[in-house]
Amino acid sequence: MFEEDYSGWASKQTDDALVKALSTPNLACNPGVATELGKRGEWAVPHLVRALNNDDSFQVREAAADALAKIGSAEAVEALRKAAAGQGISEQPEFNVRIRALKLLFKLRDEHAMKILIETIRAPQQDWQLVFGALQLLLHQDPSFLNENSKIIVSLAAYCLDRPGAVCPYPMNTRDENVKSKAAEVLSRMNAVESIPTLIGFVTDKTHEFLKGVVALVLPRFKFDKPMPHLTKMLSDAIEKTPEKFRPLLQNALEAWELPAKSETEDALRILKRNARPQPGRAPEGTPNGKPVKK
DSSP states (O other): OOOOOOOHHHHHHHHHHHHHTTTTTTTHHHHHHHHHTSOOOOOHHHHHHHHHHHOOOOHHHHHHHHHHHHOOOOOHHHHHHHTTOSOOOSSTHHHHHHHHHHHHHHTTTOOHHHHHOOOOHHSSTTTTHHHHHHHHHHEEEESSHHTHHHHHHHHHHHHHHHOOOBOOOOTTHHHHHHHHHHHHHHHHTOGGGGHHHHHHHHSSSSSOOHHHHHHHGGGGGGOOOOOHHHHHHHHHHHHHTTTTGGHHHHHHHHHHHHHHHHHHHHHHHHHHHHSOOOOOTTOTTEEEEEEEEOO
């Protein structure tokens, strides 16, 4: 019996239904619709870009970004670049969409990802949430990437320690603390020893408790391959001016930093003892073959 093949027609009907559902406002299934369209290939890119840039729900927009990354075509990646840079997307909730797009660009190893991240952090009067998200993104990169880009990453984090107050769409007096705290984490991850004096300064000045706590946590993570007496003295002096509850953490840092000095001293003592010990086959001075001289 002859049977007609309706599979192509059914597929077209399904595609049309998905596009219609994606453009329907306030539909609870829309994130899932965007995910499904990501499996449909390049023809879905314009519809996903429209959702990425304009949908009222950040969950839908993030799902659209994920779908575009899955498709991975030149047009899809270019849409993610523009979204990460804040081009063409509506203002609310901008920071969620931009950080998600930037994260996907790093995942795709896009050559423009680092440039967009640098511009995001260094943009004047930038939303603190964008800067915070960009720094957080750096912490999740693999060690090889961090090593290859160590100089610029340390420079960005150091800039964030001193950057002017960021713009925030709603009142939050800890917004600059959050950025500085995340920058401190990045600097400790990069073992940027040159940033330690600045970090110690935050412990002793009139900053908020949260920032002091984060700095106290990250200072013990710095590693030295040789004694740093000027830093250990600086930290030792700072401990006396720090609230009691932070002193144990800072004491941990002080002990960790003193290990290279202790190790170097112990090595020197071992060498002295070894040299003072009589060597096999050699008699101490004034004795024949190591035996006392009889009178």
